[in-house]
Amino acid sequence: MKIIPRYILRHFFPIFTLALFSFVGLYLIIDFFEKVDDLLEKHVDLMDSCLYFLYKIPFIATQGIPMSVLLAALIALGILNRNRELIAMKAAGISGTYYASPILMAALVLSVIHFGVGETLARSASQKAQEIWQENVKHRKSSISWGHENLWFHGKDVIYEIRFYDPKNKTLENVSLFYLDPSFKLTQRLDARRIYWKDSQWVAEEGLLLTFTGPDTDQRMFSEKTLDLHESPEDFASFESVPEELDFFSLYRYVARIRQDGYSATPYEVELQLRLAFPLTAFILSLLGITIALRQGHHGGIAVGTGIAVLTASIYLAVLQTGCALATAGILPPLVGVWAGNIIFLTLVAYLWMKDPECR
Numbered sequence: 283m284k285i286i287p288r289y290i291l292r293h294f295f296p297i298f299t300l301a302l303f304s305f306v307g308l309y310l311i312i313d314f315f316e317k318v319d320d321l322l323e324k325h326v327d328l329m330d331s332c333l334y335f336l337y338k339i340p341f342i343a344t345q346g347i348p349m350s351v352l353l354a355a356l357i358a359l360g361i362l363n364r365n366r367e368l369i370a371m372k373a374a375g376i377s378g379t380y381y382a383s384p385i386l387m388a389a390l391v392l393s394v395i396h397f398g399v400g401e402t403l404a405r406s407a408s409q410k411a412q413e414i415w416q417e418n419v420k421h422r423k424s425s426i427s428w429g430h431e432n433l434w435f436h437g438k439d440v441i442y443e444i445r446f447y448d449p450k451n452k453t454l455e456n457v458s459l460f461y462l463d464p465s466f467k468l469t470q471r472l473d474a475r476r477i478y479w480k481d482s483q484w485v486a487e488e489g490l491l492l493t494f495t496g497p498d499t500d501q502r503m504f505s506e507k508t509l510d511l512h513e514s515p516e517d518f519a520s521f522e523s524v525p526e527e528l529d530f531f532s533l534y535r536y537v538a539r540i541r542q543d544g545y546s547a548t549p550y551e552v553e554l555q556l557r558l559a560f561p562l563t564a565f566i567l568s569l570l571g572i573t574i575a576l577r578q579g580h581h582g583g584i585a586v587g588t589g590i591a592v593l594t595a596s597i598y599l600a601v602l603q604t605g606c607a608l609a610t611a612g613i614l615p616p617l618v619g620v621w622a623g624n625i626i627f628l629t630l631v632a633y634l635w636m637k638d639p640e641c642r
Contacts, residue, residue: 286376287384293361294385298354298392305346310335326418337411340404347396348563351389353591355571358385360586363575382572389568396561401530409527438512439463446545452479452515455545457486459509469494477509484509530557548616552609555620563598566624569631570594577634598627 314335321331359382362368371381435442445456454477461470474489486507493500528536533554540547574590602623609619 286371286381290358290362290381290384291388293358294354294388297357298350298388301350301353302343302346305350306339306342309342309346310339313338320419324419330414330418334411334414337407337414339407340399341408344396344400344404344561347392348560348567349591349595351392351564352567352571352595353588355385355389355568356575356591357588359572359575368576378576382576385568385572386565389565393561393564396564397557400561401557405527405529435513435518437517440511440513442513445543446540447518448546449515449519453477454518456543472507472509474507479515484511484513526553530554533557548612549610551616552606552620555609555616556606559620559624560602562624563602566627566631567595567598570627570634573631573634598623601626 317334321334326334359368362381368381372378433442433444433447435444439462441460441462442454443458443460444454447454455475457472457474457477459470459472459474460468461472463469471492471494472486472489474486476487477484478487479485486509487505489504489507491502491504491507493502533550537547537550537554540550571591571594574594602620605614605619605622607619608614609616613619614622
């Protein structure tokens with residue numbers, strides 16, 4: 283690596299590291315004071331309490347990468363600009379693109395790291411943190427598991443195998459119910475095309491009921507059948523967290539299978555697009571940070587850069603969340619809703635870059 287890019291990165295990475303550690307530390311402090319009462323009340327031992335917060339660190343770090351990149355780009359270039367070092371580079375015939383490119387390359391690498399860590403370490407660690415919270419604080423084990431492309435739910439004396447759950451319409455699609463006796467022996471199996479909630483009870487459509495009595499099996503087809511189940515739609519609300527627990531490729535296969543079966547996969551498609559769009563936030567915000575830093579002039583300082591970074595990141599996240607909400611509601615296609623923020627900010631950066639000669 284040449285001298286100037288290495289010199290730029292020596293300013294960028296210390297600020298990025300400090301910002302990221304500050305973000306993680308502040309998040310943990312706030313989270314600790316929010317959860318400490320519950321941990322003490324449930325007499326959670328010190329080791330589990332420490333592990334709970336430790337497992338959350340990878341996820342928190344991935345959330346802090348974009349903001350830290352923006353801060354580092356603004357402050358690093360702001361310091362060089364204030365010290366007249368950028369003027370010296372321009373006097374030597376070095377363009378703004380040349381000394382900005384190391385930061386952009388670093389931001390791109392950090393975006394890739396963000397995606398990789400988010401889909402591996404952060405996701406598995408977050409699941410472990412959630413398990414500690416559910417078992418030690420809520421005193422209940424998760425009833426949901428994932429197998430291949432179906433959801434499994436362990437209810438009272440029955441196990442559900444569900445292809446797709448529609449929380450809006452309170453409908454279970456392509457369902458198999460396995461009824462068990464107290465000795466965990468299979469007594470009945472019910473397969474239905476759909477099970478829906480009506481008048482405070484579940485109703486199955488177009489299915490087959492198998493009853494096992496000794497060596498004999500009784501088979502009965504039905505077009506509609508009222509079911510006596512202890513579970514209600516509220517018990518299946520935790521299905522909404524399933525996309526967060528799946529890695530990118532598992533979620534992609536699940537979305538493809540749902541679409542193939544003819545069901546609406548909009549919430550899952552939004553989550554899938556967000557997995558790609560959010561890591562790129564670091565790269566896009568670095569572009570915006572570089573452009574703003576070069577337009578600040580020689581009197582731009584750390585305080586100004588920090589204020590601009592916080593305001594910019596807040597606006598960006600608001601646009602991103604609004605787009606995701608519109609896409610989830612079906613007002614915008616998932617691709618448009620999720621990527622709208624990135625496109626808007628990229629357009630803004632392109633406009634500022636072309637308009638200001640300081641950036642070229």
